[in-house]
Amino acid sequence: MGAGEQSTDNVLSKALATVQAEVDECFDALLPVPTEAHAKLVEAMRYAAIGGGKRVRPLLLMATSSMFNVDRDAAIRAGCAVESIHCYSLIHDDLPCMDDDDLRHGKPTLHHEFDEATAVLAGDSLHALAFEILSDSKTSGDPFVRAELTACLASASGHDGMAGGQMMDMLADESEFTLHDITRLQQMKTGALLAASVEMGAILGKVAEEGRQHLRLYARDVGLAFQIADDLLDHHGDESKAGKALRKDEGQGKATFVSLMGADGAKAQAQALVDQAIGHLTAYGEEADVLRAIARYIVERDH
Amino acid sequence: MGAGEQSTDNVLSKALATVQAEVDECFDALLPVPTEAHAKLVEAMRYAAIGGGKRVRPLLLMATSSMFNVDRDAAIRAGCAVESIHCYSLIHDDLPCMDDDDLRHGKPTLHHEFDEATAVLAGDSLHALAFEILSDSKTSGDPFVRAELTACLASASGHDGMAGGQMMDMLADESEFTLHDITRLQQMKTGALLAASVEMGAILGKVAEEGRQHLRLYARDVGLAFQIADDLLDHHGDESKAGKALRKDEGQGKATFVSLMGADGAKAQAQALVDQAIGHLTAYGEEADVLRAIARYIVERDH
Numbered sequence: 200m201g202a203g204e205q206s207t208d209n210v211l212s213k214a215l216a217t218v219q220a221e222v223d224e225c226f227d228a229l230l231p232v233p234t235e236a237h238a239k240l241v242e243a244m245r246y247a248a249i250g251g252g253k254r255v256r257p258l259l260l261m262a263t264s265s266m267f268n269v270d271r272d273a274a275i276r277a278g279c280a281v282e283s284i285h286c287y288s289l290i291h292d293d294l295p296c297m298d299d300d301d302l303r304h305g306k307p308t309l310h311h312e313f314d315e316a317t318a319v320l321a322g323d324s325l326h327a328l329a330f331e332i333l334s335d336s337k338t339s340g341d342p343f344v345r346a347e348l349t350a351c352l353a354s355a356s357g358h359d360g361m362a363g364g365q366m367m368d369m370l371a372d373e374s375e376f377t378l379h380d381i382t383r384l385q386q387m388k389t390g391a392l393l394a395a396s397v398e399m400g401a402i403l404g405k406v407a408e409e410g411r412q413h414l415r416l417y418a419r420d421v422g423l424a425f426q427i428a429d430d431l432l433d434h435h436g437d438e439s440k441a442g443k444a445l446r447k448d449e450g451q452g453k454a455t456f457v458s459l460m461g462a463d464g465a466k467a468q469a470q471a472l473v474d475q476a477i478g479h480l481t482a483y484g485e486e487a488d489v490l491r492a493i494a495r496y497i498v499e500r501d502h
Numbered sequence: 503m504g505a506g507e508q509s510t511d512n513v514l515s516k517a518l519a520t521v522q523a524e525v526d527e528c529f530d531a532l533l534p535v536p537t538e539a540h541a542k543l544v545e546a547m548r549y550a551a552i553g554g555g556k557r558v559r560p561l562l563l564m565a566t567s568s569m570f571n572v573d574r575d576a577a578i579r580a581g582c583a584v585e586s587i588h589c590y591s592l593i594h595d596d597l598p599c600m601d602d603d604d605l606r607h608g609k610p611t612l613h614h615e616f617d618e619a620t621a622v623l624a625g626d627s628l629h630a631l632a633f634e635i636l637s638d639s640k641t642s643g644d645p646f647v648r649a650e651l652t653a654c655l656a657s658a659s660g661h662d663g664m665a666g667g668q669m670m671d672m673l674a675d676e677s678e679f680t681l682h683d684i685t686r687l688q689q690m691k692t693g694a695l696l697a698a699s700v701e702m703g704a705i706l707g708k709v710a711e712e713g714r715q716h717l718r719l720y721a722r723d724v725g726l727a728f729q730i731a732d733d734l735l736d737h738h739g740d741e742s743k744a745g746k747a748l749r750k751d752e753g754q755g756k757a758t759f760v761s762l763m764g765a766d767g768a769k770a771q772a773q774a775l776v777d778q779a780i781g782h783l784t785a786y787g788e789e790a791d792v793l794r795a796i797a798r799y800i801v802e803r804d805h
Contacts, residue, residue: 230661236673236683237666237690244661291626296618315599316672319622320665323594323629327660330633334653343645349652350637357630358533358547362623363540369619370539380539387540 211492218258221275222282223249229279229328243313243321244328247286251304255425255493256281259396260403262489263414267404274403276338277348280329281396284356287325288392290318292365298447305442326356339403347402355395364388376454382423385456389429390422397421397490413479417490420476425497427469430455432500434462469498514795521561524578525585526552532582532631546616546624547631550589554607558728558796559584559699565792566703566717577706579641580651583632584699587659590628591695593621595668601750608745629659642706650705658698667691679757685726688759692732693725700724700793716782720793723779728800730772733758735803737765772801 226248232241257278264274293300293308300308310318332338333348354360364387397418401411433448434457448455456465476494480487529551535544560581567577596603596611603611613621635641636651657663667690700721704714737760751758759768779797783790
């Protein structure tokens with residue numbers, strides 16, 4: 200590993216550790232446990248939202264917003280809103296009627312630790328929390344920014360975004376999916392929220408429309424590379440590092456990037472997308488180093 | 503029935519029929535079925551959102567916003583946002599792991615007509631749709647109004663509102679609930695969203711804080727009367743008119759307003775709340791006639 204890569208690693212590890220601590224702290228402040236009968240619900244939300252996950256989405260948002268000197272306390276709130284949507288989607292995806300998973304971030308899934316009804320409601324409550332955060336003036340004093348953040352996150356997570364992608368995924372057993380179909384599915388299921396994270400950083404930074412195009416192209420490529428890398432990790436990875444069950448898609452005969460392109464083809468494609476993503480950042484100097492490091496990390500991570 | 507009441511009935515039936523048609527039309531425009539694999543998801547959303555339900559929440563919103571001359575096309579969008587949250591909550595509450603209901607608005611519940619995974623995702627997608635609608639400039643050209651609408655609906659539907667109330671309800675089997683507990687539960691589970699409907703009408707009308715107090719008191723009383731009337735209907739009502747299973751709470755020995763106050767006590771309490779609600783509207787002339795009619799309808803309806 201060369202000196203340049205070592206320094207990229209340092210940039211990223213520092214940024215990631217900072218964001219992970221900030222996200223936990225922000226969720227902790229947002230979710231005090233009430234003394235009333237619904238305390239159980241808030242405890243379940245805290246179980247899902249605090250102390251787990253890589254926090255890639257808040258990191259993308261913070262890395263983008265910091266390029267435009269956005270106040271960090273405000274931006275981390277928006278980061279928690281994206282993560283809140285991500286957490287709710289994991290809770291609901293893990294339910295017995297969906298992917299029926301037992302393990303998440305190395306802990307029992309929410310419906311195992313609590314129960315199914317609580318899992319549905321904790322997911323729903325984290326979903327609402329995201330929009331409660333974004334519409335609060337603590338996130339931005341500018342109501343236009345608050346409305347734009349809401350519009351961006353709502354459309355990325357709804358029927359034409361994340362939820363639509365998960366629906367396609369549920370139907371994948373019955374369908375003969377081509378590479379085009381899988382790409383579209385993953386763009387909706389994972390890509391939309393990753394892209395929204397970058398976009399929300401730009402919205403907070405009040406970046407004009409023309410300035411957002413390069414960031415959007417970066418986010419699109421990173422999102423797709425992320426999913427291909429996920430399929431590779433699912434194929435090659437170590438369950439103890441992943442903290443969740445692996446090779447379920449393979450077992451069910453579901454099409455993935457690896458099954459359609461082969462492991463080597465998928466690896467080459469992910470690398471090409473990462474290079475392309477970094478290429479979209481040429482207009483920026485070292486202020487975009489964290490975004491560059493995130494792109495590299497995506498194909499190099501082992502969980 | 504006196505001439506005055508007859509005319510109240512007419513005011514209400516006309517307003518209700520108009521809103522029901524407008525809500526259906528608006529949802530139809532908001533939810534075109536895509537040609538892609540997630541068409542099933544949008545079909546499920548349409549199944550839940552179009553052509554069913556009394557539309558009490560949009561009616562409250564429209565009745566309030568029309569007092570302040572809000573553009574009707576804009577207001578009906580906000581009405582659909584509240585109804586979208588209401589519909590998602592019914593889908594999730596009907597799931598086998600929650601209330602396990604088979605019938606809703608006289609049709610099979612969504613998880614019976616489709617499947618459980620689709621029901622979870624259609625609920626989640628209607629949830630996101632609500633905030634997509636509110637943050638769109640078609641709902642209000644003023645971003646402050648859009649952000650305020652979002653804040654109001656998100657907090658009413660989250661862990662300290664509707665979802666928290668449903669959590670309390672799930673725990674009611676295990677708890678000895680007093681009248682105070684039931685009142686708090688229902689204020690959260692049903693009252694918060696009914697109150698938000700009135701509040702959102704006032705937000706659209708840019709009503710100043712002091713002007714909102716009377717409307718809030720009206721909404722609080724109407725919300726509680728609504729739930730007491732619901733318990734009475736659950737006790738006395740006709741399943742074919744209700745379009746859903748009745749007397750489940752009684753069967754499970756769960757505390758309700760009727761079990762705690764007796765049917766006569768509950769009826770008197772609902773009527774007193776309705777009178778009190780109407781009393782909060784003395785500052786308004788005939789522009790508040792629909793709000794008055796809604797309050798009366800709540801205790802007089804037979805489903």
